[in-house]
Amino acid sequence: MKTFLLSVLTLLSVTAQAKKYTSYLFAFFSNNTPEGEQIRFAISDDGFNYRSLNDGKPVVASDSISLKHSIRDPHIIRGRDGKTFYMVLTDMRSSEGWQSNDGLILMKSTDLIHWQHTAIDFPTRFPNLPGFDRKNLHAVWAPQTIWDPVARKYMIYYSIGRHDWEYPTDDPKFNQPYFKLFYSYANEDFTDITEPQLLFDFGKASIDGDIVYDKRNKEYVLFFKDEGRSVINPAGPNGGWRTRQGVMRATSASLTGPYTVEWRHLQKPGQYPVEGSSVFPLIGSDEYILMYDCYANGHYQFCKGDLKNFEYVKDTPTKGNFTPRHGSVIQITAKERKRLETYFGY
Secondary structure (H helix, E strand, C coil): CHHHHHHHHHHHHHHHHHCCEEEEEEEEECCCCCCCCCEEEEEECCCCCEEECHHHCCCECHHHCCCCCCEEEEEEEECCCCCCEEEEEEECCHHHCCCCCCEEEEEEECCCCCCEEEEEEHHHHCCCCCCCCCCCEEEEEEEEEEEECCCCEEEEEEEEEEEEEEEECCCCCCEEEEEEEEEEEECCCCCCECCCEEEECCCCCEEEEEEEEECCCCEEEEEEEECCCCCEECCCHHHCEECCCCEEEEEECCCCCCCEEECCCCCCCCCCCCEEEEEEECCCCCCEEEEEEECCCCEEEEEEECCCCEEEEEEECCECCECCEEEEEEEEEHHHHHHHHHHHCC
């Protein structure tokens, strides 16, 4: 009975907190230089239009948290207690090459300003895991965090590429790195992770997983990018699906899968390539925003929908001190916004 009452009180507290959310906080990095590969924040009133905090300068210095002294792909969530925040990032400096990255970063905060941090290098952390050695590991990309109600732990999932998984394309000189999605569980302090387990294998390269629980349909929805050069995936409809570097969708009754792929792209028709999709709820609405990085065209694109179908809304201008790349958004309260604006300013 005591456990039940505590669960009810926690739920009521989180529900009450949700009613107070008034703004959106966007965590992102800004470009492929060491100065751009830093955590930046921006604020929005409507979820579509953003203004940078700290005059567009980093809010956390990469060289203070990262083994590579650069970061990419920040993903931020609010914890189940309503007052703790978790952020995970790719530990990478792109100027060293796209095959130079072997780890990720875990961060935890209670005020969105001061963060504990732990960098995890996979070959060092898992020295006896076959195929994850320094020579064979291609990259560890785009980690994200979600609460697993069955395991009762925070699950961190990410893309892993290995050289022994590479496959040929229509260019005989080029093999495509084969990325699959894996997951681990964080410890209670959010300073370590368990051994990687396979979460999702698309049949060809897939990256940038983003999982959202669909309460209406009681299923988990995995958004992901079909990565790499355009090839035929033999698992697709009518004997094959041609990958196009777009946002796709898969569903499962269980967080850890198996996931069933829907063979279609969700972004604005004709918009390729895109990456770094992130889905978050609109304040006071049953609808969700799907945003993604149109990296070849230099802007972000926003759509709106019900987790299954989305309609294009707008391209967000990226100029001056707001030039976002692959990031994520959470809802924040007026008090949290004021604290951020007071500390960082615009």
